[in-house]
Amino acid sequence: MDKKQANFSAMDVHEMRFKRSFRGYNEDDIDNFIDKVIEDYGTLNREIDRLKNEVDKLKKGYR
Template sequence: MPLSPIDIHNKEFGRSFRGYNEDEVDDFLERVIQDYEGLIRTNKQLEEEIQMLKDKLEHYDSLEDSLGKSILVAQEMAEEVKSNARKEAELIIRDAEKNADKIVSEALNKSRKTALDVEEMQKHAAVFRARFRSLVQAQLEMLDSGDWGAFDKDLALRAASVAQSGI
């Protein structure tokens, strides 16, 4: 069992013929008691500090575990977000490709329809030119034929009928 300051204080030494000086022994014992009490206080403070540091260490270990778990969760969430973003990007690309195909298809159809319309108009224009040329040629032939006599008679008859009617 360790000594306490009281044990040191209460210690009695036997006397002998040539023994030690009692005052010196008592002074020395008093200094030992004071040093021993100081060591006990220091030891108690150090034990309290050790306990406090153990508590802090336990707290920090707990925080470290929590942070480690949080980092894992964050990494998993980041991977999930990236995966979802990739999937969404793929869907957007597919949708855009479908829309692009639809737009290209509609443009080709409009282009074909426009080409058909142009071709149809060109045919109508050719028919119109041919008919107009025919009409002009017929008119020229009539002018060149010199058969104005019948026209003049017809014109005179009409003028006379207008005059008789009083208009």
């Protein structure tokens, strides 16, 4: 993995809760945004796993 690890996993984001405040950010806006971010954590991490497997196979000499 890159020297720098990710701050969150998809599960971390899924379990996140935020305080409320007067005139805060619109709940639906944020919830929709967070759903897509969780999807992206999944997509990006699956791509990393896929590439790692490909590197392993190539290192073992499989084409």
